[in-house]
Amino acid sequence: MTEKKDKNQLPDLLLVVVPALLLPALGESLDFNIPEMVLRMVLTVMGVALGGGLYLILQGRPAWLKIGSLLLMTILVFGLIIGLKPAPQEEVLLTCEVCGYQALYEPADICGVCYVELNHATMEEEGYTSRAEMVREEQLLFFATEEGVSFFEPQTYRDEEEVFHKDPDWKPLVSAEEVQAYREE
Numbered sequence: 073m074t075e076k077k078d079k080n081q082l083p084d085l086l087l088v089v090v091p092a093l094l095l096p097a098l099g100e101s102l103d104f105n106i107p108e109m110v111l112r113m114v115l116t117v118m119g120v121a122l123g124g125g126l127y128l129i130l131q132g133r134p135a136w137l138k139i140g141s142l143l144l145m146t147i148l149v150f151g152l153i154i155g156l157k158p159a160p161q162e163e164v165l166l167t168c169e170v171c172g173y174q175a176l177y178e179p180a181d182i183c184g185v186c187y188v189e190l191n192h193a194t195m196e197e198e199g200y201t202s203r204a205e206m207v208r209e210e211q212l213l214f215f216a217t218e219e220g221v222s223f224f225e226p227q228t229y230r231d232e233e234e235v236f237h238k239d240p241d242w243k244p245l246v247s248a249e250e251v252q253a254y255r256e257e
Contacts, residue, residue, distance in 0.1 A: 084138070087126045087142065088120065090145070090146065095119035096116050099115045169242075173229055175229070184231070185229050186214045190206065204245065211244055216251050223248070
């Protein structure tokens with residue numbers, strides 16, 4: 073008699089313990105304005121309550137039914153964890169004033185396309201009196217390297233690791249004629 077009782081104790085114990093361990097893992101996928109430790113404690117208590125409820129409902133039932141219930145609950149919780157996991161957010165890139173591509177991670181960063189660094193220190197080093205003067209000069213240099221002047225093509229720039237898109241709202245400070253004249257100098 074005690075051997076049969078011992079065999080049923082493991083599924084009974086698992087009915088209480090497994091939900092108490094699984095539900096706090098679900099908390100990592102939830103986005104509430106609750107401190108993480110408090111959320112884990114609440115979910116642990118809910119897990120114990122759920123496990124206790126399952127224990128009371130399935131008390132005296134066959135072990136296969138208890139284990140099947142545990143498996144079903146585990147699959148449901150992991151399904152919720154996977155389903156609620158937030159999608160990775162794309163990093164918002166800033167538009168480079170020189171080339172017009174969204175290729176700056178920070179305002180004073182080096183552009184990933186034209187490799188120009190538009191900041192006060194560079195402006196002083198190069199001897200520019202204004203930011204607009206620096207942007208105009210850098211645009212002339214950048215666009216003069218191409219045979220035909222096209223400010224808005226290609227729409228997408230690809231290097232070995234990254235892809236940058238042209239900002240549709242960007243406007244160059246120089247004209248195609250100015251670039252052509254600069255190239256001929």
